Amino acid sequence: MKHNVEELLSTHGVKPTPQRMVIAEYLLGTHSHPTADEVFQAVKTKLPVSLSRATVYNTLNALVAAGVVQEVTTEAGRVRYDANMSDHHHFVDIETGDVIDIPAETLNQIKLELGDKYKVRSFHVTIFGEVVGGKAGNTGE
Amino acid sequence: MKHNVEELLSTHGVKPTPQRMVIAEYLLGTHSHPTADEVFQAVKTKLPVSLSRATVYNTLNALVAAGVVQEVTTEAGRVRYDANMSDHHHFVDIETGDVIDIPAETLNQIKLELGDKYKVRSFHVTIFGEVVGGKAGNTGE
DNA sequence: GTCCACGTTTAGACTTATTCTAAATACAGA
DNA sequence: TCTGTATTTAGAATAAGTCTAAACGTGGAC
Ligand SMILES: [Mn+2]
Ligand SMILES: [Mn+2]
Ligand SMILES: [Zn+2]
Ligand SMILES: [Zn+2]
Numbered sequence: 001m002k003h004n005v006e007e008l009l010s011t012h013g014v015k016p017t018p019q020r021m022v023i024a025e026y027l028l029g030t031h032s033h034p035t036a037d038e039v040f041q042a043v044k045t046k047l048p049v050s051l052s053r054a055t056v057y058n059t060l061n062a063l064v065a066a067g068v069v070q071e072v073t074t075e076a077g078r079v080r081y082d083a084n085m086s087d088h089h090h091f092v093d094i095e096t097g098d099v100i101d102i103p104a105e106t107l108n109q110i111k112l113e114l115g116d117k118y119k120v121r122s123f124h125v126t127i128f129g130e131v132v133g134g135k136a137g138n139t140g141e
Numbered sequence: 142m143k144h145n146v147e148e149l150l151s152t153h154g155v156k157p158t159p160q161r162m163v164i165a166e167y168l169l170g171t172h173s174h175p176t177a178d179e180v181f182q183a184v185k186t187k188l189p190v191s192l193s194r195a196t197v198y199n200t201l202n203a204l205v206a207a208g209v210v211q212e213v214t215t216e217a218g219r220v221r222y223d224a225n226m227s228d229h230h231h232f233v234d235i236e237t238g239d240v241i242d243i244p245a246e247t248l249n250q251i252k253l254e255l256g257d258k259y260k261v262r263s264f265h266v267t268i269f270g271e272v273v274g275g276k277a278g279n280t281g282e
Numbered sequence: 283g284t285c286c287a288c289g290t291t292t293a294g295a296c297t298t299a300t301t302c303t304a305a306a307t308a309c310a311g312a
Numbered sequence: 313t314c315t316g317t318a319t320t321t322a323g324a325a326t327a328a329g330t331c332t333a334a335a336c337g338t339g340g341a342c
Binding site: 156158160161190191192193194195196199 | 318319320323
């Protein structure tokens with residue numbers, strides 16, 4: 001499992017250092033859309049050396065720039081990170097705060113509905129609601 | 142014009158002080174989706190007394206709580222304020238950074254497309270693109 | 283194998299947006 | 313007029329994120 005993370009970073013032009021590997025590994029293994037601080041807390045014990053917040057931010061920015069993960073914003077002012085790079089939107093459970101992936105195909109009509117006045121380059125839908133019947137499978141993997 | 146702002150605040154349970162009036166007046170008169178600091182800069186000269194940033198933030202939060210304006214987030218970490226309380230989404234011009242209102246009817250299919258797995262309470266679409274043929278009228282008023 | 287240049291990491295300082303605090307003001311009603 | 317309460321103010325505090333300068337680690341040149 002560590003091996004394909006190493007390869008993933010390499011093929012994206014990010015040198016796979018221990019700090020970067022453990023951060024990428026964590027992001028690849030969760031669907032929770034963690035904040036930078038949540039990444040820091042989750043990962044700092046997994047290294048023999050002390051981990052700097054600057055390294056976490058540097059790594060997250062490097063992974064975003066390399067296209068390995070993406071930033072997601074739901075509430076104002078909180079950046080979250082997401083290793084799901086498929087084309088998808090987000091559903092925020094207003095009871096739990098959970099952020100759930102919604103595949104883009106599910107919302108395909110949006111571009112068509114906008115008509116010809118606007119040339120859509122990209123868009124993102126954030127939906128707030130409740131999951132019918134408890135925890136939803138995290139689609140859009 | 143000052144009179145209906147006063148009334149608007151009163152009917153929403155916000156006591157119309159000079160500071161609050163001038164802030165609300167500014168928000169009602171623009172389509173630019175300003176940040177808190179842009180509000181502060183625009184408004185500070187319009188009062189005989191010095192204006193505190195705390196008052197701007199207090200007022201903006203009070204106006205949001207009272208339902209007079211809403212918060213809008215486009216880029217991560219920047220909260221913008223919008224006196225357009227009609228049901229609408231936002232189009233971000235990726236050339237100019239302008240934030241343009243899109244009426245909700247234009248994107249009506251979204252709820253239907255989501256199916257029965259998710260109960261949608263609200264959603265917001267942020268679209269990045271280019272306006273075809275220069276400046277678009279600010280719809281959704 | 284040694285050395286070095288360069289990329290990476292670290293601790294902590296810094297910046298910026300926002301909230302908090304405590305004191306000063308304003309003012310509606312008794 | 314008096315007084316309690318709401319509001320405003322300046323500045324301190326907080327929190328997310330960036331920057332800095334020093335220390336570290338390592339892959340090649342030799
Ligand atoms: Mn970023
Ligand atoms: Mn707020
Ligand atoms: Zn996602
Ligand atoms: Zn708007």
